[in-house]
Amino acid sequence: MLVVRPITPQDYAALYTCAVESGHGFTSLPIDEGLLRRRIARAQEAFARERVSEPGEEGYLFVMEDTATGEIVGCSAIEAAVGLSDAFYHYHVGTVVHHSRELGVYNTLQTLTLCNDYTGVSELCTLFLREPFRKNMNGRVLSRFRMLFMAEFRNRFSDITIAEMRGVSDAHGESPFWGWLKEHFFSIDFTQADYLTGVGEKTFVYELMPKLPIYVNLLPPEAQAVIGKVHENTRPALTMLQSEGFRFRGYVDIFDAGPTVEAEVENIRSVRESKRLPVKIGAVPSSSPRFIICNTRVADFRALQAPLVAEPEQVIIDAEVAAALRVQAGDYVRFVALTGAN
Structure with a gap:
């Protein structure tokens, strides 16, 4: 993993x-x-x-x-x-215009400005x-x-x-x-x-x-x-x-x-499509969609991709994924669909 x-x-x-x-x-x-x-x-x-x-x-x-x-x-x-x-x-790529009405000249030029x-x-x-x-x-x-x-x-x-x-x-x-x-x-x-x-x-x-x-x-x-x-x-x-x-x-x-x-x-x-829900540890069907999942700690942060079952009030992940994320039942995770943004 x-x-x-x-x-x-x-x-x-x-x-x-x-x-x-x-x-x-x-x-x-x-x-x-x-x-x-x-x-x-x-x-x-x-x-x-x-x-x-x-x-x-x-x-x-x-x-x-x-x-x-x-x-x-x-x-x-x-x-x-x-x-x-x-x-x-x-x-910064910008634009300047050199224009002479008298000569009938109109030039649009790109510039680079530090x-x-x-x-x-x-x-x-x-x-x-x-x-x-x-x-x-x-x-x-x-x-x-x-x-x-x-x-x-x-x-x-x-x-x-x-x-x-x-x-x-x-x-x-x-x-x-x-x-x-x-x-x-x-x-x-x-x-x-x-x-x-x-x-x-x-x-x-x-x-x-x-x-x-x-x-x-x-x-x-x-x-x-x-x-x-x-x-x-x-x-x-x-x-x-x-x-x-x-x-x-x-x-x-x-x-x-x-x-x-x-x-x-x-x-x-x-960011918009991610959700934050508490964890339930249980069986997850192999056919379940895969997500990017992370815990909600800074110093002990962990993230991975894995299948999960998303319910309205909780997410179900299996014991191996929970251990890798260092979360227990009731802890929160944030997750987003692995393929939803591409």
Whole structure:
């Protein structure tokens, strides 16, 4: 059984493996021992805070574990509020009009403007599932359980949440968009810039990034073509988020121009459609529909997919599922249909 739980210091080696396997462009999971250990420690602090009245610096990092073997098969995270201590940059895709009535010229041009518009919002991030386990809707569980966590603990998160999608890059980790920036403003490779941002060294962005709006039509065609586009491996994640109500509002990553999508937390489908009911432990027919289910505790959080029987006043789960969720009869769980939002 695959169970999602808060990360612990004992998971460091597995998290490092995920960082290595995730490859280039995965900014929030750099191959850096110090940063990974700090992320684990920061997550432990976040889960240990019992009373949180508003989103702050908390970073909730989870792992998915195969309980039969103890193997960590993936990870995902939620940032409660981004940009509060470190600047959180994006480019906003805008429009300017150059018009001369006298000459009969009317040109509509796209621009890219450096901004910090998402400061203070929550972020779904660090989603990675190892290759052998990309089946049986495990990826859907590893992403969507976070929406149940946000629904259960609303005070810990902003009213708006975003997700940054990995942009287009080649097999060597080179981004066509970054290639243009590198030529004119930077002198470092995309992988190095991505790594520096991942480990929190963002000063160079402000120092070297062009401050004035960039006219998109001045970029080479290969750079223009990837603005707002996702990496091929990221398409399933984007499709899933779109089915949940996330939309592209014109914000792209400053390095690879991948899209950032956003949604109001209350309008996320898994948040709206989730229910919270007490548990009854009993027999569950194998033909019962499957749900994503989580308990209602922070530090001892658990989530998984399993069949259940939903009744008006309670849900029935079997003893194995109850044990994995660490709940007893009468405890509450939150749940949403596994296939209902896609």
